[in-house]
Structures are given as structure tokens and as C-alpha cells.
Amino acid sequence: MNRRRVHSPHRPVPRILTDHGRAAGTEGTFMSHQKILTASIQGLSVDMIEVETDVTGGLPGIHLVGNLAGEVKEGAERIRCAIRNSGMTIPPKKMIVNLSPADRRKTGTGYDLAIALSLLNKLDQCPLPFEDTFLICGELSLDGTVRPIRGILPIVSFAREKGISHFMLPAANCAEASLIRDIKVCPADKLTSLIEQLKTGNLPAPYVSDNSTASDQPVSCAIDYADIHGQESVKRAVEIAASGHHNLLMIGPPGCGKTMIARAIPSILPELTDRERLEVTKIYSIAGLLDGEHPAMLTRPFRDVHHTATKASVIGGGLYPLPGEISLANGGVLFLDELAEFQKPVLEALREPLEDKRIRITRSGNHIYEYPADFVLVAAMNPCPCGNYPDRTRCQCTPTQLKSYGQKLSQPFLDRMDLCVTVDKVAYSDLASHQNERSSAQMRSSVAGAHQIQLSRYAGSSISYNAQIPARLLNKYCPIDGSGERLLAEAYERLSLSARTYHKVLRVARTIADIDGQKTISLEHLSEALTYRGIDRHFWDE
Amino acid sequence: MSSHTIFDYWLAAITDLPGHYKIKIKKHFPDLEEFCSLSSDEISRIPWITDPQKTMINRAKPISCLQREYEQMESLGVRMITWQDPEYPQILDTVHDQPFAVFVKGTLPPAERKTVSVVGARACSPYGKKQTRELTNNLVSAGFSIVSGMASGVDGLAQQTALDSGGYSLAVLGCGANICYPKHHKVLYDKLTEDGGILSEYPLYEQPVKYHFPQRNRLISALSDAVIVIEAREKSGSLITADFALEQGRDIYALPGPVDSPLSCGCHRLIAQGARIILSPEQLIRDLGGTAGITKTAVETGDIPGDLSETEESVYRYLSFTPVKLSELELMTGLDTSLVARTLMGLQLRGLVSELSRQCYIRV
Numbered sequence: 057m058n059r060r061r062v063h064s065p066h067r068p069v070p071r072i073l074t075d076h077g078r079a080a081g082t083e084g085t086f087m088s089h090q091k092i093l094t095a096s097i098q099g100l101s102v103d104m105i106e107v108e109t110d111v112t113g114g115l116p117g118i119h120l121v122g123n124l125a126g127e128v129k130e131g132a133e134r135i136r137c138a139i140r141n142s143g144m145t146i147p148p149k150k151m152i153v154n155l156s157p158a159d160r161r162k163t164g165t166g167y168d169l170a171i172a173l174s175l176l177n178k179l180d181q182c183p184l185p186f187e188d189t190f191l192i193c194g195e196l197s198l199d200g201t202v203r204p205i206r207g208i209l210p211i212v213s214f215a216r217e218k219g220i221s222h223f224m225l226p227a228a229n230c231a232e233a234s235l236i237r238d239i240k241v242c243p244a245d246k247l248t249s250l251i252e253q254l255k256t257g258n259l260p261a262p263y264v265s266d267n268s269t270a271s272d273q274p275v276s277c278a279i280d281y282a283d284i285h286g287q288e289s290v291k292r293a294v295e296i297a298a299s300g301h302h303n304l305l306m307i308g309p310p311g312c313g314k315t316m317i318a319r320a321i322p323s324i325l326p327e328l329t330d331r332e333r334l335e336v337t338k339i340y341s342i343a344g345l346l347d348g349e350h351p352a353m354l355t356r357p358f359r360d361v362h363h364t365a366t367k368a369s370v371i372g373g374g375l376y377p378l379p380g381e382i383s384l385a386n387g388g389v390l391f392l393d394e395l396a397e398f399q400k401p402v403l404e405a406l407r408e409p410l411e412d413k414r415i416r417i418t419r420s421g422n423h424i425y426e427y428p429a430d431f432v433l434v435a436a437m438n439p440c441p442c443g444n445y446p447d448r449t450r451c452q453c454t455p456t457q458l459k460s461y462g463q464k465l466s467q468p469f470l471d472r473m474d475l476c477v478t479v480d481k482v483a484y485s486d487l488a489s490h491q492n493e494r495s496s497a498q499m500r501s502s503v504a505g506a507h508q509i510q511l512s513r514y515a516g517s518s519i520s521y522n523a524q525i526p527a528r529l530l531n532k533y534c535p536i537d538g539s540g541e542r543l544l545a546e547a548y549e550r551l552s553l554s555a556r557t558y559h560k561v562l563r564v565a566r567t568i569a570d571i572d573g574q575k576t577i578s579l580e581h582l583s584e585a586l587t588y589r590g591i592d593r594h595f596w597d598e
Numbered sequence: 599m600s601s602h603t604i605f606d607y608w609l610a611a612i613t614d615l616p617g618h619y620k621i622k623i624k625k626h627f628p629d630l631e632e633f634c635s636l637s638s639d640e641i642s643r644i645p646w647i648t649d650p651q652k653t654m655i656n657r658a659k660p661i662s663c664l665q666r667e668y669e670q671m672e673s674l675g676v677r678m679i680t681w682q683d684p685e686y687p688q689i690l691d692t693v694h695d696q697p698f699a700v701f702v703k704g705t706l707p708p709a710e711r712k713t714v715s716v717v718g719a720r721a722c723s724p725y726g727k728k729q730t731r732e733l734t735n736n737l738v739s740a741g742f743s744i745v746s747g748m749a750s751g752v753d754g755l756a757q758q759t760a761l762d763s764g765g766y767s768l769a770v771l772g773c774g775a776n777i778c779y780p781k782h783h784k785v786l787y788d789k790l791t792e793d794g795g796i797l798s799e800y801p802l803y804e805q806p807v808k809y810h811f812p813q814r815n816r817l818i819s820a821l822s823d824a825v826i827v828i829e830a831r832e833k834s835g836s837l838i839t840a841d842f843a844l845e846q847g848r849d850i851y852a853l854p855g856p857v858d859s860p861l862s863c864g865c866h867r868l869i870a871q872g873a874r875i876i877l878s879p880e881q882l883i884r885d886l887g888g889t890a891g892i893t894k895t896a897v898e899t900g901d902i903p904g905d906l907s908e909t910e911e912s913v914y915r916y917l918s919f920t921p922v923k924l925s926e927l928e929l930m931t932g933l934d935t936s937l938v939a940r941t942l943m944g945l946q947l948r949g950l951v952s953e954l955s956r957q958c959y960i961r962v
Contacts (some may be wrong), residue, residue, distance in 0.1 A: 156610045287925065289924045290925075291935075349647050443957075448723055448861070455780070455782065478958065480925050482925075507916065550946065580936075583940040583943035587939040587957065588939075591956060596785055
């Protein structure tokens with residue numbers, strides 16, 4: 057008996073389209089499966105991922121493949137529920153979804169929406185009327201709500217660089233994504249409404265930013281430097297540190313105001329540049345610290361780390377390494393209070409990022425997570441266990457105690473501190489007198505001025521601030537004349553400077569000259585830089 | 599050569615037994631071997647040995663334990679001088695509780711010269727350091743020998759200064775003569791062995807236990823003709839030395855200091871109780887019976903070098919030999935902090951000002 061294949065009149069002839077296809081808008085003429093683009097993120101590095109779906113025979117089920125982490129595979133269940141709760145059914149077929157390239161490890165839950173749309177498209181239940189390439193991200197909850205994910209900003213930024221300018225993202229992530237210019241973002245709120253819109257052949261209306269994240273919001277800081285009396289030399293050191301991005305160490309007895317002075321630093325930091333704002337927001341996006349109200353980082357971060365913090369929380373880590381405090385402080389200030397109480401391994405782990413301005417965390421399988429870590433380090437510590445050194449009339453510590461206290465900080469770590477200032481208890485009379493006091497507003501304008509000068513000086517080079525000048529470029533950027541050379545030679549002998557200190561003094565003198573608005577570094581600038589030079593272990597020798 | 603035996607060493611090693619009792623025992627038992635071999639019953643029958651002392655004797659280390667130390671003594675550079683020895687410092691005979699034997703490295707103070715002890719606080723101020731140096735230099739120039747305890751602070755500084763000026767110094771230790779305490783004075787210890795002397799009442803390897811130090815202080819004052827206290831807190835070891843000096847009939851000289859400094863408190867009390875006040879190195883030496891040689895080379899307080907600029911002068915004026923902080927100078931001069939910092943650095947580099955610690959300055 058011959059059996060002839062008969063075309064059922066109710067079965068549409070599949071049309072293979074060679075272009076991305078346009079939705080016909082009528083039932084029965086859906087496109088065949090279309091590749092959908094999504095993205096995976098590892099640290100700050102993004103990969104473009106294509107979602108392919110196929111339907112085959114076999115036991116019914118949804119199988120997700122492509123080197124997926126557990127939470128991605130669980131997406132199969134989430135998607136199934138979300139689709140069902142959106143009023144559609146999934147036929148009992150075996151469906152394979154591949155996230156390619158299949159060898160890249162995929163983590164996170166941002167693939168749900170893309171996979172769902174790909175499945176529905178393959179099952180001819182939903183068209184994808186995209187004229188341009190769309191990048192789709194979002195997590196699905198069981199009721200079909202599209203939930204926001206971390207890392208949207210780096211993803212959108214990377215995709216834009218690759219030429220993709222159309223995105224479909226969770227509604228709550230759209231404000232964050234709008235930091236990138238020249239893109240079109242379609243918010244996706246619920247799966248039901250999304251699919252209804254797509255079926256009518258339209259896309260959701262693009263997101264329009266309401267510009268409430270404008271950058272002219274004033275910096276609000278609880279403390280103003282005008283409220284701090286009698287600590288002018290410390291304020292000066294802070295001003296120099298903020299201006300040139302020099303690391304600062306404050307030494308003083310307990311209760312003399314070191315913490316308060318450090319916490320007031322945000323009141324004098326200048327605005328983030330556009331590039332910096334993007335970078336900082338990306339890091340906070342990965343860390344999951346952005347929310348609907350604060351979709352972008354507007355001010356320079358100030359991270360106050362407690363001395364019981366672990367190494368992983370400070371430099372970054374975890375199973376899928378998230379940014380640590382040093383990366384969250386990128387572009388701003390990292391404050392270590394009670395420096396001597398920190399665990400030694402934590403301080404030692406800081407040395408490399410202080411040098412390289414970035415941190416690389418490797419995991420098995422050659423996964424490298426790299427985060428930037430360009431921050432100003434401000435640290436505060438007591439001079440000795442009783443807090444009174446070098447006032448020998450009050451200090452009760454034995455020479456052995458002093459020596460072991462000094463050994464808590466390794467020499468290489470101390471070398472990273474460019475400035476050192478002692479903070480003293482303020483006498484009552486000083487609290488009352490208000491002469492020569494500087495306010496945050498005054499200091500902020502000095503710092504901003506110095507930043508401007510550095511911006512133009514280092515435009516086009518790899519460094520941004522005076523503290524970053526490498527030794528070989530010191531002659532170029534910090535030239536001094538004969539009398540300056542003689543001063544430094546005299547100081548080298550008399551104050552027993554090391555070569556490292558010598559270089560640091562030059563950089564700090566450059567910053568002081570910048571604050572002064574001077575092009576050349578004078579003897580006065582060098583003298584002041586020497587006053588605030590860093591310390592070494594000999595500080596604790598009697 | 600030494601005329602002592604291991605039994606003398608054994609007796610000397612009973613550290614808690616007072617020296618004059620040991621001498622008494624030696625007088626009664628010239629042949630100490632006999633005494634050593636007495637059983638505890640026989641010892642208890644001796645009427646003039648009190649009960650506590652009997653316990654001490656019975657608890658003493660047996661000879662066998664001390665054999666090795668005793669034999670090592672020479673190789674360690676230590677010699678034992680008993681009270682009968684001609685080398686035994688005569689000055690110690692004037693003291694009631696004199697040691698039975700002393701262990702010495704190096705040489706003893708030359709008999710023809712007068713000795714003074716210079717003692718003071720371990721955590722002394724820059725003022726104390728300066729005065730220690732100056733007074734010691736003057737004393738050495740006037741021919742005095744310096745005795746002290748080699749402790750941190752004033753003691754060690756006085757001894758180092760004495761040796762550096764080419765004088766003689768003797769260190770009296772609160773531990774065995776072969777042990778250097780404190781450890782960071784090792785260089786001084788070695789120099790004293792060569793150019794000066796080290797003396798201890800304690801046997802070799804005896805550790806520097808706390809209660810040895812008051813006892814050692816009595817020897818410091820015993821070995822000197824006068825005791826000079828540079829700085830002392832209200833309760834300090836230097837005051838204990840002064841107490842012994844009083845008992846032993848030695849003169850006490852105390853250096854005054856800033857009235858609000860805790861480190862001069864003890865000295866002021868001594869002066870109030872009758873100790874002599876030090877007004878200048880010359881006056882001190884005259885009082886001690888020597889002839890003053892050196893004239894002060896340091897700048898008199900109150901003198902301002904003539905070649906300072908106006909700003910420099912206004913800053914220098916507020917500096918003294920007590921430390922002043924940068925923040926205090928800002929307030930006192932009324933000048934901008936940057937200007938004060940720069941001026942101070944200039945003064946530092948000219949050698950007029952020294953930085954005690956970061957942003958803390960004194961006149962040189």
C-alpha cells in the first residue's frame with residue numbers, strides 16, 4: 057500500500073526566510089527558529105551568547121545545555137512555570153536549548169528571558185519582530201515577572217562597543233542601562249504583556265530616562281571640615297592626598313579625631329568624570345549594590361573597612377568572585393581605621409593592588425576575574441599600644457612592646473603610604489579659637505583645581521594622577537632646579553631618606569605646586585612635601 | 599690568681615641570703631667545705647643562723663649543679679672577687695650590707711679617681727637625654743668615673759657617653775655578669791667589657807628577675823661617692839637608689855626639670871627632702887670636689903641665631919628643648935600651616951631644629 061504524503065490544508069507550508077524576517081502579523085506565518093542574543097558576564101568581562109533551540113523526538117522535557125552552572129539549568133523549571141502562568145502551554149516535546157559557545161562557563165540567571173522567548177518562538181507561539189539585533193536579558197520568576205539582574209551596565213556597555221544598540225531588559229534595570237548613550241532599551245515587565253505585544257508585531261515602548269540621575273546633585277556629607285578645629289596640618293595633608301591621589305597615614309592617640317577627619321573626606325572630593333562614573337557604576341552593578349533609586353553612582357565612593365574584615369571581603373572573592381572593598385572604592389577612598397588591628401594577611405594582600413591598581417582573582421579552570429582597584433588609601437592608627445608615643449612622659453610601653461607594635465606593618469606596606477601626619481589631641485583653647493581654619497568648600501576648590509591641572513597634563517597618557525607617575529617619568533613631570541636639588545640632597549643626608557622616599561617627595565611636591573597653581577616646583581613646595589613624608593619602621597625606635 | 603673555691607661560689611650563689619651573713623658564715627667556717635657538707639639538722643643547731651636563713655641555706659643549689667658554671671667562669675671572661683680579696687673594692691667595706699663576693703668583667707674603677715653614679719628614668723625625655731650627655735661629658739672631663747645600671751634610658755646613655763668621651767664606666771647588673779640585659783645594649787655591654795667594667799653580685803646565668811634590681815641599686819650607690827638623679831617619676835627605681843644613698847651616707851644630687859613633667863617629679867621631691875640641686879655642670883663638679891674643665895658649647899636657651907628671616911625667627915622663638923608639635927606652633931605663631939611647615943623644614947636642614955618624631959620639633 058502506498059502512502060502518499062498529503063499536505064494537510066490546515067498545515068501551513070513552512071517558509072524559510074533568508075533575512076531576519078518580518079512578522080506577517082497574521083497567524084500561520086511565523087518564522088522558523090531565530091537566533092537570539094544574550095550575554096554572560098564573568099567579573100567585568102562579557103561574552104555574547106547565542107541561544108539556539110531545537111525540538112526533537114524523545115521524552116518530553118526542556119534541556120538546557122552549554123556548560124551551565126546549576127542556577128542556569130534550574131531556569132528550565134522557572135521558564136516552564138512562567139510560561140504556563142502566562143497562559144500558554146508547552147507541548148509535550150523534547151526541547152533542547154543551547155547557549156553557545158558551548159564551552160564557555162555560564163553562570164547567573166540572566167538567560168531566562170532569552171531562553172523563554174527562543175522556546176516560544178520555536179514552538180511558533182511568539183514572533184520576534186526584530187528589525188535589528190536585540191540583546192535580551194532577564195531572570196524570570198515563576199509568575200512570569202521579569203526580574204532585574206546584576207551586571208547590566210557592563211553588558212550593555214560591551215554590547216554597544218560591539219555594535220549592538222537594541223536591548224530588551226528587565227524594567228528595573230533600564231535606568232542603569234540608560235547611562236550608555238545611543239541605545240534603545242525596551243523594558244520587559246511581565247512575560248504575559250511582553251508576548252501579547254510581540255504577537256501584535258510591536259515592541260514594548262522604549263525606555264526614556266527621566267534624567268533624575270543628573271549629576272548636579274550636591275555632595276552631601278555629614279561632616280564639614282569647618283567643624284573640625286585645631287587640626288590644620290592634618291587637613292592640609294588630607295588636601296594634598298585627595299588632590300594627587302597620594303596614600304595617607306594618620307597616626308595619633310585614640311580620640312583625637314582621626315576617624316572624623318577621614319569620614320569628612322568625601323566633602324572635598326571632586327565629581328567623577330564620565331568615564332569614571334561608568335567604571336564605578338559597572339563595579340557596583342556587578343556587586344549588586346545598585347537599585348531602582350540609585351541606578352548610577354554619582355559621587356566618589358568612600359569605603360570604611362572594619363579591621364575584622366576578611367581577605368576575601370577586602371580584595372574580592374567568593375565562589376564567583378565579586379568585587380571586594382578595594383574595587384568598590386575604585387575612583388574614591390578606602391579607609392582603614394585601626395590599621396594595627398588588621399590581620400597581617402589582609403594588609404599584605406593589599407600590596408599588589410596598591411601597586412597595579414587592579415586585582416586579578418583566578419579560579420580553577422583558568423577563569424580569571426579582574427576588577428579595577430584604583431583608590432586612595434587613607435589609614436589611621438595609634439602610635440603604640442597605650443597611644444601616647446612619642447610622648448615619653450605619658451607613654452607606658454616598654455621598648456619591646458614598641459618594637460613588636462612597629463612590626464605589625466611590613467616595610468613594603470609602609471612604603472606604599474606616601475604621606476604621614478601625626479594627629480594630636482586638641483587643647484580646649486584650640487577648640488575655641490577659629491583662626492586660619494579651612495572649610496570643606498575651600499579645600500574642595502583646591503582639590504578640584506589640582507585635578508583639572510592633572511587632567512590636562514596627563515591627557516593621552518596612561519596615568520591620571522601625580523601619585524601614579526613612574527620613576528622614569530619623574531624628570532619629565534617633576535623637574536626641579538639646582539637649588540631644589542641641593543635642598544633634596546641636604547634632606548637626604550640629614551633626614552636619612554631612602555630612594556623611595558625621595559621619589560615620593562617629588563610627586564607630593566608636584567601636587568603641592570598644582571594646588572598652588574604653580575608650574576614649577578619651588579623650594580617651598582619641596583619643604584612642605586618633606587614635612588609630610590612617609591614613615592618607616594624606625595619611627596618606633598627610641 | 600684567685601684564691602676562691604667552688605664552695606665560695608656555692609655560698610655566693612645563695613642569692614637571697616644577705617651578704618653580711620655570708621661573711622659571718624665564712625668567718626666562722628673558714629673552710630667552707632665543712633659548712634657545705636653539714637646536714638640540715640646540724641645547721642639548725644647553729645644558734646646565730648636564723649630560721650629563714652636556714653631555709654635559704656637548705657634550699658641552696660647543691661655543689662654538683664654549680665660545678666660546670668664554676669669551671670666556665672674563666673672562659674666567660676668573668677672573675678670572682680670575694681671580700682677577702684685585695685681587689686675587692688674598698689669602698690664597699692663602708693656599707694653594712696656589703697656583698698660577700700662580686701663577679702667582674704673588665705676592670706674595676708681606678709682607686710685614685712672619684713666615682714659618681716648617674717641614674718634616671720628608663721623612659722626619659724629629650725631634655726633628660728640632653729642633660730645626661732652634657733653632665734656626663736663634663737664629669738668625665740673632670741676625671742670622674744661613672745657608675746650606673748646599664749638600663750634603658752638615662753643609665754645606658756650615661757655609660758655610653760662616658761665611654762665615648764674616653765672615660766671609665768662601670769655597669770652594675772641585676773643579673774649574672776655574663777648575661778646582657780637589656781638585650782639591645784649588647785654593643786654597650788661589649789664596649790664596657792673592653793674599656794670599662796661590669797660587676798654583679800649574682801652567680802653566672804642568673805636571670806634579671808625583678809627583685810634583684812632594688813638590691814642592685816644599693817650597690818650602685820655603694821660603689822660611688824655621690825649619686826646623681828637625672829629624671830625620676832614619683833615612684834621609680836632611681837628613688838630607691840637615692841634611699842640607699844641616704845643610708846650609706848652618700849651625697850645625692852638631683853636635676854630639676856619642667857614642673858609639669860612627670861619625669862621630673864621624683865627629682866623635685868628629692869630636692870624638697872634635702873638632696874642637692876644641680877644648677878649647672880660647673881657647679882656640680884665644684885660641689886663634688888673636682889675642677890671644672892669644659893665650657894658649655896651648646897647655644898644658651900634664649901639665644902636666637904642672628905641670621906634668621908622674620909618668619910623663621912617667629913617660629914624659632916616658640917621652640918625649646920621640650921618638644922613642640924606642628925599644630926601648637928600654628929596656633930602660637932598664627933601663621934598658615936603650610937608656611938610653618940616649610941619654615942620648620944628649612945630650620946631642620948640648617949641644623950637648628952631637630953625632628954623628635956613626625957611633626958614634633960625641638961631645638962638642637
